[in-house]
Amino acid sequence: MPTPALRISGLRKEYPSRDGTGPVVAVDGIDVEVAPGEIVAFLGPNGAGKTTTLDIVLGLNTPTDGVVEVLGTTPRKAMLAGHVSAVLQTEGLLRDLKVGETVRVIAALHGVEDRVGEVMERTGLTPLAQRKVQSCSGGEQQRLRFALALLPDPQLLVLDEPTAGMDAAARRDFWETMRAETHAGRTVIFATHYLEEAQSFAPRTVLIDGGRIRADRPTDELREMVGDRVVAATVPPADALAVLAAVRAVPGVREARADGARLVVHGTASDDVARLLLTTTAAVDLEVSAPSLEAAFFALTEESRK
Numbered sequence: 419m420p421t422p423a424l425r426i427s428g429l430r431k432e433y434p435s436r437d438g439t440g441p442v443v444a445v446d447g448i449d450v451e452v453a454p455g456e457i458v459a460f461l462g463p464n465g466a467g468k469t470t471t472l473d474i475v476l477g478l479n480t481p482t483d484g485v486v487e488v489l490g491t492t493p494r495k496a497m498l499a500g501h502v503s504a505v506l507q508t509e510g511l512l513r514d515l516k517v518g519e520t521v522r523v524i525a526a527l528h529g530v531e532d533r534v535g536e537v538m539e540r541t542g543l544t545p546l547a548q549r550k551v552q553s554c555s556g557g558e559q560q561r562l563r564f565a566l567a568l569l570p571d572p573q574l575l576v577l578d579e580p581t582a583g584m585d586a587a588a589r590r591d592f593w594e595t596m597r598a599e600t601h602a603g604r605t606v607i608f609a610t611h612y613l614e615e616a617q618s619f620a621p622r623t624v625l626i627d628g629g630r631i632r633a634d635r636p637t638d639e640l641r642e643m644v645g646d647r648v649v650a651a652t653v654p655p656a657d658a659l660a661v662l663a664a665v666r667a668v669p670g671v672r673e674a675r676a677d678g679a680r681l682v683v684h685g686t687a688s689d690d691v692a693r694l695l696l697t698t699t700a701a702v703d704l705e706v707s708a709p710s711l712e713a714a715f716f717a718l719t720e721e722s723r724k
């Protein structure tokens with residue numbers, strides 16, 4: 419058995435109360451093991467305990483109880499040896515430095531000046547080299563943090579909501595670069611609020627809420643468990659009943675109803691329903707939406723009640 423990239427056993431973290439109402443239990447007994455080369459999403463809503471867990475993995479916070487091993491050693495030793503890098507939500511950048519200078523300074527600290535050009539190129543920073551950090555957008559600054567994390571060529575990369583504050587296009591760019599950076603052997607753990615980010619990037623998802631793991635399974639399976647899509651469209655009122663009947667006959671449709679002229683269809687067959695509506699009816703204003711994270715949690719707790 420190879421040494422796990424990460425082993426967390428019985429992890430618990432309590433913070434002193436902020437308002438005298440007793441301690442805040444941020445992490446309430448987490449066990450998880452990540453093999454070398456795995457890409458794992460820690461998915462959960464605000465306050466789930468993701469940042470606390472990742473900070474402990476990075477040696478930036480200490481557990482109240484439990485054991486955390488990173489690459490077979492303590493978090494601090496792994497970090498100091500340069501085997502672990504992180505992109506954190508709040509990590510400071512020096513605002514007066516230029517982008518290129520920032521990368522060179524950190525490369526010099528790691529003794530890897532020869533990697534500057536390659537890392538800047540791979541993270542798309544070369545055209546921004548002369549720009550001051552303070553003039554970069556939030557997404558560009560996040561890309562710079564990512565470049566700094568890649569400099570030591572870490573075995574384990576930890577990303578805490580790396581796309582927070584980015585718009586959809588910047589998020590897509592970020593994950594495309596990230597995908598190219600995950601080569602055999604590099605382990606990646608990232609925290610996210612977005613089910614789509616877990617779906618498109620991580621083969622395995624650990625769902626965390628209230629400081630506990632609610633599910634730890636292949637992301638595809640999770641997606642199937644919450645695979646419903648909602649298709650909505652406006653149809654001429656006179657057609658509504660006939661269209662409803664046609665839609666209900668599509669395999670995979672779980673529920674279809676008409677709210678006045680607005681048709682709302684739930685189920686796993688969103689492509690088939692959309693095709694039927696657009697090609698055989700006078701439907702307009704078609705929208706397809708994915709379940710929210712809240713819906714995912716609901717579906718999962720419903721599953722565990724069965």
Ligand SMILES: Nc1ncnc2c1ncn2[C@@H]1O[C@H](COP(=O)(O)OP(=O)(O)OP(=O)(O)O)[C@@H](O)[C@H]1O
Binds near residue numbers: 434435444469471
């Ligand atoms: N220093 C602290 N003192 C007291 N409570 C804290 C402290 N840091 C975090 N908490 C609390 O611990 C719980 C878990 O917080 P944590 O930041 O780990 O969650 P998260 O999943 O990362 O959330 P987010 O997505 O908002 O970053 C929350 O209830 C939070 O308010």
